Amino acid sequence: MAQGEERGLRQGRRLHWAWLVAGVSFVTLIGAAGFRAVPSVLIDPLHEEFGWSRATISAAVSVNLVLFGLISPFAAALMDRLGMRRVVAGALVLVAAGSGLTVFMTASWQLLLCWGVLVGVGTGSMSMAFVATVTGRWFVRHRGLVSGVLTAAGATGQLVFLPLVAALATAHGWRTPALVVAGAALVVVPLVLTLLRDHPSDVGTTALGATRATAPVTVTGSSAARALRTLKDAAGTRTFWLLAAGFAICGASTNGLVGTHFVTAAHDHGMPHTMAASLLALIGIFDVAGTIFSGWLTDRMDPRLLLGGYYTLRGMSLLILPSLLAPDTEPSMWVFIIFYGLDWIATVPPTVALCRNRFGDAGPVVFGWVFASHQVGAALAAVGAGAIRDLRGSYDLAWFFAGGLCVVAALLSLSISPIRDPLLAETRR
Template identity: 65%
Template sequence: MTTSQIETSGVGGAGAPGQGGARSGGARRPPRIHRAWFVAAVAFVTIIGAAAFASLPGLLIDPLHEEFSWSRGTIGFAVSVNLALYGITAPFAAALMDRFGIRRVVAVALTVIAAGSALTVVMTAAWQLVLYWGVLVGLGSGSMALAFAATVTNRWFVARRGLVTGILTAAGASGQLVFLPLLSWLVEQHGWRPAAITVALSALAVVPFVWLLLRDHPADVGLAPYGSDEAVPKPAPVPGAARRAVSVLFRAARTGPFWLLAGTFAICGASTNGLIKTHFVPAAHDHGMAITAAASLLAVIGVFDVVGTIASGWLTDRFDARRLLAVYYALRGVSLLFLPMLLAPTVQPPMIFFIVFYGLDWVATVPPTIALCREHYGEDSAIVFGWVLASHQVGAAVVAFAGGVARDVFGSYDVVWYASGAVCAAAALMSLVIRRA
């Protein structure tokens, strides 16, 4: 099928959406590029703009420790609150999008992220870090979580869902790539406050694009979803967003695949956002590496994450998602076991190999996980994935906190690297146990 074999709605109200009525000038030719791709592009830019907040926590640990004398465990706790709320908010955000529309939810979320990040520059106590960065940014970022990408994909696409999921997932890595070197330079040259203000402004800058260009449903513009010849009526707003999110959780929790997907994704979060994104920079700094060099390595992860995630989406359209997950987790676990031997004051070729490999595998797990949610839970899959994502962030939160405590207690992060490698092996086995729908 070409990018659009679907006609827009009739002129003068004749005909249903996608079924043009009589026209004085004959049938209007369908657009060369389906509107769904423009919606996906706006979502991509939105996720990039919101991704700045995810680049900052690992850069704040040492500066906040030095300025306020807060322990790394205390700072890690604020990050863990952020990560946990990010995950817990996601399923409710997916339900809110069904109730109020994508545009409103995303615009409010970006504003809350900006407010939380800006308020951190005036904080004087650790509880304020927990409130501003942990609670406000956590709630806002949770509403911008991967459930947003899943909702856009489910509504606007029938074909190429795996590919689009990979592209939108990669947007977060692109944001990391764009902002991380800049933020690390700001932190090193001018302190952490200008970096926090940059995050706030970046989130606010995206709000007009969301409000003016994003559309909630193909029916809003008289089109069928990409890959379908049949127009889909826009569903009525679903009241009781919180109640629906909880009821979907209860139904999904009665099935085995939900717990296996939640368990594997918790390990995914522990080994990415909780471990590498939060603690890689301070761990490299412990070995004498400059902060900007370590941050640049994380940015390289962002480069290859784009490639790996889009490739994973392409593979998910063609191969068994369970086997893909098993391979991803097994390889990730092996790589983490070698990391303690690679950290050094300067960047050596083995470290570059690790960074490239970890980048390719970073969130390659997302497209097959979303595909399995869709396979097992149908129309509720976006909300189910939101709950699975909550487990991802709970796993990340546990390791963000535990990693800081381990550094305070043992004087290094080695035990955390080894433990994370072991649980990744367990995730690989769990993936193979998931049954087919």
């Protein structure tokens, strides 16, 4: 019997280490996302205490969102060189520092530094490129499904914390939830150091579903240079720009607009902050089912068609949202919450699949750049919607504009060629 077959039989008798890596990655992504739930709930408390405009506070959120995306490809390249465990543990400490230091703020530039820079860099090092790295190294079978589960962790983590953050802020002031989230990030660090492994060969196994062992790729030179070189190569393809443009709209219509401004917009219509935060948390709960199901579908369907459907349905829901906002939650609002939750970040598994299919081993880093566009779109929407609210006294125009952009994203996704790009062959040489 071949050595690879013997190894496979031994693995079949016990839990594959890949599931342990996926589990600790899931917990890590939820913990890292926790702090990113804070800004959307604390916009009004910070405005009331410091007198800062909503546009100023939203600008700090925008810096966070931009760095969350721009750091992603560099973090993916750094993981190839230093390993996931070191990068993720360091990033969690950085998130905790940024969260804890907010309690000492006295000026708006400090808000930009803590919420924007420190937390943006920390969370960006554990963003969706981390998901692409984990699934690419540890899974051959169930790769789409695991991508969906881990994506749900990152997206849902920032939503399910909202009721707790809102309750703590209402009862004890906004500083308490900031400290609680900082502590939560630190608690995850020992788990990462203990269970997260960089490659299957580190524990004498193979990726789940692999027929043979593969040696880790040795990476030398600057991680930043590799990330930039990968961008240069990918930017020469039509597929990259279609994915990046569509994902920018994805970020604008989720994290940037709904994730940042839904609570405030609902409060404008008379809904209590805690109730609005609970609705946003429900979006996160339904997102778990939607994103996992999307991962399952990605293993079986053309990812381009999935993206086209997701963006179209999301755009339609955003166009009707202004008519649903009210002091109480009517049945129509519950329908929106369920529907939008299922679609919230379901776009990630098919986008990850397209990046890996088109760009091979460079797929995680390429996805990091595509995800950077997602966060640029989110940042523009976050500050843009805040400015619209300040100027017009209503978010209605922001909802309508985002709905129209989602239709554009659907068309861009369907325009991606079903034929693999030549760059795929180059990356596999």
